Amino acid sequence: MRTATRLTATALGLAAVLGAGWGTGALVGPVGPAPAAAEEHAAADAGHAADAEEHGTDAGHGEEGTAAGGHDLPAGLAVSAEGYTLDLADDALPAGDAVPLSFRLLGPDGAPVTAYDTVHEQDLHLVVVRRDLTGYQHLHPAPAPDGTWTTDVALAPGSWRVLADATPTAHGSGVVLGADLAVGGAAEPVPLPPPSHAAEVDGYTVTVEGDLVAGRESEVVVTVARDGVPVTDLQPYLGTRGHLVALRVGDLGYLHVHPTAATGGEVRFAVEVPAAGDHRLFFDFRHGDVVRTAAVTVRSTS
Ligand SMILES: [Cu+2]
Numbered sequence: 001m002r003t004a005t006r007l008t009a010t011a012l013g014l015a016a017v018l019g020a021g022w023g024t025g026a027l028v029g030p031v032g033p034a035p036a037a038a039e040e041h042a043a044a045d046a047g048h049a050a051d052a053e054e055h056g057t058d059a060g061h062g063e064e065g066t067a068a069g070g071h072d073l074p075a076g077l078a079v080s081a082e083g084y085t086l087d088l089a090d091d092a093l094p095a096g097d098a099v100p101l102s103f104r105l106l107g108p109d110g111a112p113v114t115a116y117d118t119v120h121e122q123d124l125h126l127v128v129v130r131r132d133l134t135g136y137q138h139l140h141p142a143p144a145p146d147g148t149w150t151t152d153v154a155l156a157p158g159s160w161r162v163l164a165d166a167t168p169t170a171h172g173s174g175v176v177l178g179a180d181l182a183v184g185g186a187a188e189p190v191p192l193p194p195p196s197h198a199a200e201v202d203g204y205t206v207t208v209e210g211d212l213v214a215g216r217e218s219e220v221v222v223t224v225a226r227d228g229v230p231v232t233d234l235q236p237y238l239g240t241r242g243h244l245v246a247l248r249v250g251d252l253g254y255l256h257v258h259p260t261a262a263t264g265g266e267v268r269f270a271v272e273v274p275a276a277g278d279h280r281l282f283f284d285f286r287h288g289d290v291v292r293t294a295a296v297t298v299r300s301t302s
Contacts, residue, residue, distance in 0.1 A: 072274045074253030075176035076163045083108030086177035098152040112147025115169040120238040127163040133280045134190045157185025199294040212300035214276040220269045232265035237286040242267040249278035276302035
């Protein structure tokens with residue numbers, strides 16, 4: 001066991017906070033189940049025996065750290081990078097529980113990209129999150145033959161960020177592009193929950209151990225318990241036992257995260273933090289055939 005500091009496992013009342021902020025508990029948020037994603041992955045994971053270890057298969061989350069133009073920049077800060085552009089069909093959408101969101105990735109020739117390498121069992125990973133880091137959704141749209149991706153998203157009023165993480169086959173490495181999306185209506189900003197190493201979702205307590213240290217790769221160990229009992233049979237999800245996305249507080253920079261090892265009850269990740277600051281970590285896991293997301297705020301040190 002490494003010498004990670006285990007902070008107090010005070011469960012956050014995220015559901016209550018977000019439920020209040022959004023006026024409804026039915027939206028797919030940081031702490032809600034994601035039935036659509038669960039369905040997608042139930043199919044994708046059928047017969048998949050993802051087990052034990054996964055190393056270095058994370059091209060989609062790979063080179064973006066430097067691709068944005070400097071060693072200190074996380075990915076996803078730019079709408080256009082390395083010749084590729086994230087082209088939202090609409091830069092403003094109405095609020096709603098299932099609002100169609102369409103976009104394309106345009107290549108260096110200006111044409112929509114239609115050929116992608118599969119990374120983590122998907123051709124494209126879409127993260128949609130409000131700028132106050134509520135409403136997080138990690139989705140896997142289906143592409144149309146013309147290169148248009150469309151999926152339903154749950155949107156509350158406010159300023160949103162759309163992040164697309166994909167590896168165009170012609171490019172050979174991953175790009176993460178981000179675009180702003182405005183959602184009309186009266187927005188009620190939700191304060192960032194204070195740093196904590198645990199979060200609750202649907203009766204599960206997700207504990208995130210590890211210290212993020214600026215300038216180097218840090219190990220994060222995620223465990224899940226239910227009613228105080230460790231869950232040791234997490235189901236495969238996206239090729240391992242869980243998926244982690246780290247977004248920097250303040251600019252929603254998308255950090256390089258890759259799984260290094262996983263068992264049925266513990267998932268280890270390596271996280272690269274370019275600079276000190278707060279980050280919001282979103283852990284997707286599948287249990288009982290439902291994908292849920294837990295989120296914690298982690299403060300990195302320099
Ligand atoms: Cu994904």
